[in-house]
Amino acid sequence: MKRRESIFKSKLIWAIIAEILILLVCLLMRPDFFKIEYQPQTHMWYGSLIDIINRSAEITIIAMGMTLVIATGGTDLSVGALVAVAGALALKLLRWDVTVYNTPGDYTVQPFILVLFVPMLVCLAMGMFNGVLIAKFKMQPIIATLVLMVAGRGIAQIATNGKQFTTLYAPFRFIGQGSLLALPMPIIISAVAVLGVSLFTRLTSYGMFIESVGINRNASRVSGIKSDTIILIAYALTGFLSGVAGLIYASRISSCDSNNAGLNYELDAILAVVIGGTNMSGGKFSLAGTVVGSIIIRTITTFVYYFGIVSESIMAFKALIIAVVIVLQSEPVRKWMSSRKNTGADRIGGGVHA
């Protein structure tokens, strides 16, 4: 009796179906939607599909960490604020002289290596702070990460004295606007992040341990797993990845924006994970699913723009489509669909973990 679970029971398949449907509607409205062109001046491929993946990079990167956090049974609300912190710190280091010179230029005040690593390490430390509150002090994840969700933007404001710095420093702008292998840099960076996290969970036993802790923390502890450390790593990694996403965001706009950078990213990242088929109650996770989830969210946004909907109502429209996707993925609908396919013969294996 191999796993003969109906393919329609998998959440991921519904996510992919939803994605294809949305893309088809886009194609109907714009026949050139799938067209991809190589532009020799910028050495980059252009097209709506490339653009969707490019623009989804920040959420994809953050959602890699979020997947692990949710697999432990937790959640991280601070990621959006950490995006703002990373951007603020990077711009602060680039424009340390801002009181002296006010026109942005192609230079950096502090060494570029600091511009890159200080924001990432600070975000890593903030992620660890979340992890310590949750793993050691047994705080509820929503409450614990709420602290930095609120405080993070304040820290970003302090770092930049409430100012919005701008830079024209080419290496920094390259992160979000440059290209490598004819693809936009954010795509390359998010691919590295996806690959890195996948390898980390597969080549070490971390993936198995995190699922084990998410499914049954007690039994995992009795089996000798240091669940505290496992949980701490998940939050620290999410903090770090939020830092990376923050650098990409800041580089895209060549500036920092403590109020709006990464706004609502926590919700998009959680949504990407959930659409990807990872359960909010923890346990089994799917990084591939999360990537699909993140791309879906971005596709919907693009779709909404193409519909020519006034920007004020975009959020409502986006929410509507997401609601449809989530209902499609819900337990009753999947059961109903799979029972239609299998004429109800195949019952779900018993003893489902409570």
Next chain:
Amino acid sequence: MEPDVILSMRGIEIQFPGVKALDKVDFTLRRGEVHALLGENGAGKSTLIKCLTGVHHMDAGEILLDGAEIRPTTPQHAMEMGISTVFQEINLCPNLTVAENIFVGRQPMRYGQINWKEINRRASELLERFSIQIDVTRPLSYYSTAIQQMVSIARAVDVRAKLLILDEPTSSLDDNEVKRLFKVMRDLRAQGLGIIFITHFLDQVFKISDRITVLRNGRMIGEFDVRQISKLDLVSRMIGKDMNEIFNLKRAEQKRGASVAMSAEHIGIPGKVEDNSFEIKEGELLGFAGLLGSGRTETAEILFGVTKPAHGTVKVKGETVRFNAPLDAINRKLAFCPEDRKKDGVIADLTIRENIALAVQAKRGYLKPLSRKEMDSLADKYIKLLSIATPDADKRVGELSGGNQQKVILARWMATEPDILILDEPTRGIDVGAKAEIQRLMLEMCGGGMAVIFISSELDEIIRCSNRILIMRDGVKAGELPGENCTQPDIMRIIAGEAVESA
């Protein structure tokens, strides 16, 4: 029907997913009696009470209250019909006054306002019926646990109760407070109230109750008059006889001159295990007997570092150890199959392969993962060795039967090649065949030089397998017997507390 019957429950059945929690249980309560409801944990006592108070709904059977059929739907509904319950934990608000606590939710009103004078007067009157004279305007937390317990009984009785259910009311009381509670119970009995008394203190049962109903595994074992049953008889009925004496297993030969594998001196956590000491040699099987809740599991958890002891020392191979987490114990070559398979044992959504590899992997740390090949060979080896019934190692453990789940956990620990193995109720709730296999494995491992601590409620399997038997009662080591030539009555006598320390 006898005229003095208040409550009569007939053929009660309750089905939980996968288990029959109550199977045709009868229960009769008369006016003016204290009726003890006895049975080990999981026997169905609280399910029966919850059925009566409308928390669980019965699948079959009938309940007659004063001759009329009732179907309680919610605890509130049951209370309105005169069924009052006082739970183990005090369900009152410590920051409100005593009087407020008694009348909260049904305050006497006058001119649309709460009539405080009336509340306080009636509260004092009520408590005086229990010969308690206290200032009812003080907050409840001002008074001792016993008084608080009385207040909750007073509240329960004042809602025009016909019958009162006391669920483990004495577990947080000291001797004097228990005496006081018993006096109140006698008074209420004299007033014609029926009282259902649930406790695991057998002495108290014999002191206060008139009749006893014993449940075991969801079935009613019998109803007894307290004057016509001995404590020993009662214990044997609660535990039940095991039927699988067909299996002819021989206990492992105790090697001479084997060194001590592990020892414990006066370990304990107040309220759970008061005082337990023992030592176990290599290749020895030490049985832990005693009723559930006597501190056997808690002792095992201390030994394995699941909980830290408040006092006492644990030594492994002569060296004093202090485990902060189970991983420390695993590194000292200990292994522990916990009592609650679902809660502390299996990771239901992971595969058999992953479940078996878990402890070995935990010991290695996550940076040194087992290769897929190593995991496969580990899984295959133990699936074969323990004859785990599964087509392949990819099956989710949650889909296996209880016996096979237990074998997976056993495999998890055998894979770590421990020197000391602690098994807490490894044969509970599994079928007879799997039971015999697990006993056989345990004895084989013992024969191979492993020290095994075997906790079980089934006396015959303890006697059959153990070299020595340690008996616990109320958190204290009550005695120790050699496994050979030991009989069930020997152990029961110690469990019941009739004999003093032996051997």
